[in-house]
Amino acid sequence: MPETPSDASPRHVFTPSSLNRLARDLIEDALGSIWIEGELSNVARPASGHLYFTLKDSAAQVRCAMFKPRSTWLPFRPVDGMHVLVRARASVYEARGEFQVVAEHMELAGEGALRREYEALKARLEAAGLFDPARKRPLPARPQRIGVITSPSGAAVRDVLHVLARRFPLVDVEILPVPVQGREAPPAIVAMLRAASAAARHDVLLLARGGGSLEDLWAFNDEGVAHAIAASAIPVVSAIGHETDFTIADFVADLRAATPSAAAERLVPDRDELARHLAGHLAWLGSRMKRRLEASSQRLDHLHARLQAQRPSARLARGARQLDEVQARLLRAIEAASRRVRVRLDGSGARMRAAHPRKRLDEATRRGTLARRALEQATLLGLDRRRRHLAELARTLHAVSPLATLSRGYAILLEPETRRVVRGIGEVRAAGRVTALLGDGEIALRTDTD
Template sequence: MPAPADNVLTPSQLNALARSLLEDAFPLVQVEGEIGNLARPASGHIYLTLKDARAQVRCALFKPKSQWLNFQPRDGLRVLARGRLTLYEARGDYQLILDSLEEAGEGALRRAFEQLKAKLQAEGLFDAERKRPLPAWVRRLGVLTSPSGAAVRDVLSVLARRFPLLEVEVLPVPVQGATAAAQITSMLQRADASGRFDALLLTRGGGSLEDLWAFNDEALARAIAASGVPVVSAVGHETDFTLADFAADLRAPTPSVAAELLVPERGDLAARLRTLQQRLQSQHLRRLRDAMQRADRAALRLNAMRPQARLQQLHARQQVAMQRLSSAFRAQEERRRARLRHAEAVLRAMAPGRRLAMLRERLAMLQPRPQAAIVRHLQRDALRLRGLARSLEAVSPLATVARGYAILQHEDGRVVRATGDAQAGDRLDARLADGTLRVRVEGSS
């Protein structure tokens, strides 16, 4: 086999060069088209073609990215694919290696919705502190909706059943289409500026994200937030959320629930009116009783202030005062008489003649008492003296001396009680019963 010339490439080299050129020129692309030839082998990869009316391109979504899809791909479904353009060298076909796959239209709208929601939320447009409370009683309500839709029929039916006295004005606007958002915003601003409504209800029935897209308009959300009249939003079903719901002062899950939130139930209102009527009657009766009691007290005071009644009161007070004065005079007279009787008794007791007689009797009674006392004292002292004499005599040394003994004493009066108390040559006095002998000590034995 002849060797290839220098400018001749093999299919592999050509495919490799084409692959390099494709990947360098198209690092990341987004393609919107319809799914065809969908294949999901056991490996978990997804193979498909994206096509339009004139062309198609092969695509591959490898595992595990294929497991992250939030929808079920199927043939004929329009999707938005994002990936890298490359060449499958084995067949010489270029293809897209996908990083993500989402439904077209719905997915784009969802991304735009989330981006705008994040922007308005960062500005504080959805903060709870900004929202206005609904009035306690809505007297006039403006309903912004399609006049031919099912939502307006549901709202009017609930309002007529619950509170027929409410004045409702339907403000017709388109709720779907390219110009719907601008017309809704304009009607909302005019209704707010008119000052005719206590609250505004923005509502429509359910639908897809594309059907509800007019209520995700930035200008409409800002108009709702800037409205001076409280706005209630009831767009779609309970699971549908729009920017109008977030910007509104109150979001209701359905149009019927919004009507129930805006007005009280007729039966509850009638019961409350009956309760208020009973309270009013009770207060009226209580005030009437209080007024009658005040009138009775005023009549009594007027009757008491008549001249005749006043004179009768003064006469009664005079009678009472006279009785008290008479009683006081009698009590005072009785006290004076008692003091006089006491003074007379004291004077009689202290008369000089009687006093002298009493003193004489007392003197006669006291005269024999000193003599008898003196005799008794002398007898008692004599007995005591004899007892003391006997005691002294029993312990007196003179009694011992009288029995034949003598008391030896030095010249200075010291008593000799033992032989050692006297020395040879000492002069001693020997006291006897009838006198004293002077002796000299010759010695001791």
Template sequence: MVRDLLEDALPLIWIEGELSNVARPASGHIYFTLKDSGAQVRCAMFRPKSGWLKFKPADGMHVLVRARVGLYEPRGEFQLVAEHMEPAGEGALQREFEQLKMRLDAEGLFAPERKRALPRYARRIGVITSATGAAIRDVLSVFERRWPLADVEVLPVPVQGREAPPAIVTMLRKASASGRYDVLLLTRGGGSLEDLWAFNDEQVARAIHASAVPVVSAVGHEVDFSIADFVADLRAPTPSAAAELLVPDAHTSAQHLRQLHQRLSTLQQRQLQALGQRTDHLLARLQAQRPQARLARDRERLLNLRRRLAGVLREQSQYRQARLERLQARLLARHPRHQLPLLARRLAEQDLRLRRAIAQILDRRQVDLRHAARALHAVSPLATLERGYAIVFDADGHVLRSAQDVAPGTPLRARLADGELPLVVSTAPVSAPAVAKKKKTPKA
């Protein structure tokens, strides 16, 4: 229960101390005591994590351990169960390296957009390194082999130890402020993390960032990285590689110059040929602009124009003569002597056609008139009168429509089919049935 409480209540911890009583039995576990000047604690590291160690733990070694708190129940002793172990010095330096790297990266010292391009042909190069190290010999050898024209100055500084960072910072500032150098090379040979630590100093990084001229960093071997590599305008994997990046190859440059010289010669020859052709063309134009040549050209042009004018006049005369002949033929064809017989025939034909059309129209109109007369006669009052009926008018000539409209003694007129009869009403009108039974003869 106590073990469960300890393991649940306390998280993983980091602890640093000196190894003692290191034991590694056949089981593969590691048992040891971690101590410092004031205390000690028993520790255990079980398989398989003990097999992942990159070093062999030994008494007296200073280590950094990540562990959880536990209880060894058979003895009732507290102990630490190690999950990870590393040499204390290297681990601390690595953590410090990562922290500084993250902080400077956040400030923008590693930003790609602030890195400057190196000069293609550097005339004067300052090499900041140890004057007695192997790195400077490699760098000078490459410079001498590739580009002897470069003026290389060695700016000696210590590259290891406590005095190295301030010396490097001072030299960077002096070289930047002098204005003598086109580019600076900060370099040293390989070594451990502690040996290269001067190039992981924050002040060195800020001096590189503040440099007025481009800085190339070549620290250690290809697998080594330092803060100076990230801040510099260019990182080279080795000092020799940095020298090759800073200067061109003399043999390649000479070959390139020969190619350029050949191209320049070819271009000059082509330009001379083009200028010669242009001169000949201008001379020909100048010869063509002489007064004698211009008069000859104008005379020839005048003759051509005269020939063209004569040809145009002939063509116009022929065209107009042909047109006049065509018009005369058309006019002759339309002469009255030729038109009168044709018009007489056409007039006779039109007269015949007109008479026939009039006769046909009259026949149709007579037939229509007879039909209309028969239809009109069928509804005419005269036809009704022929059947024995009469129309009675009053003295004013109005048709009498009712017997009740007249009084005795009223004069009337009766219209018959063959004439009219004057009438006088002698008695009062009778009703229609009485008249239907007995018809009274009107009195003359």
């Protein structure tokens, strides 16, 4: 007999949407963020800007979606047949109940592997101290001979030679040919670095190559090349690729230049600047020589004057002048002594006249008169000061006097017999009398306490 809902056992019933949500949550929690490598197919980019594609291998395929804005950040244009590496999260498209992968990042599979190898080598060499700035050596200010380790047929060597010839044609440039791409490039670069270091013929080595992809520049991400640069007895400048390209050789080298042309600019001075510097030195040298000649000429004139001064006639003339000067000083001394004696005599006479008794009596009389006048003036000033002080005290006393208050219209109540001041109603007797003291007299008042 078929089972009816009324007698069925308890169960959990899903709707399609709830089941899809449950499946989505289970898949996302179980897998999280994953990496998937495969071949692109059915690539579509509708007007919405989202990217839809299928990732497949020889046995299976999976539908994928990459939504904006991540789909617009890709550094390349995905097309069918491209081998890629995708970081994504697995999920369920609830509207159709289909398993799908939501991509968050995409890169070319080969380049991605190289990039991971590059980062691992970089971390290992940095930990070993090959990137330490303390081990980098300064470059010579004016190198005499430069060794350029590069391909003799590449564009990089032409750029380097052109810049060096333009800036400093006196420098000796030697091309040390090596392959800069392919499997044979790393061992050839290592061998050339070791040979140049052992020969010690160059002041600086320039390791150069033009731009290219990560695979094209891979020879300069070789661990052997890095150790050869670090072990070189000659400073090494790295100029690999374009300005945005960084290789392991750039980090190990004593100096990294953005491009080969920029490296050539850094290695040698500018001949125009040297010419200006030399012109400045020549001008300074000419000025110094001119000053030396002028000083020598002045010294020669001084010596000539001294020689002329040593002649007998000059010495006799000088003695005559000295005798005249001594006689003149003697006459001036006699005159000065005579003046001093006359001054002393005049002073003694003045002192004697000043010490006469009549003079002293007149002076004492004058001082007595002045003292009397000063005493009289001081007495008058003292009396005036005391009068003003007394008036000020009178004004102050009048200001606090009760009479001053009464003159402004107030009255003071007194008991008639005792003349005590009445200070409250309670002190006024029933049907009694009080005296009102006013400013100009008294008034007898009768009180009514009712």
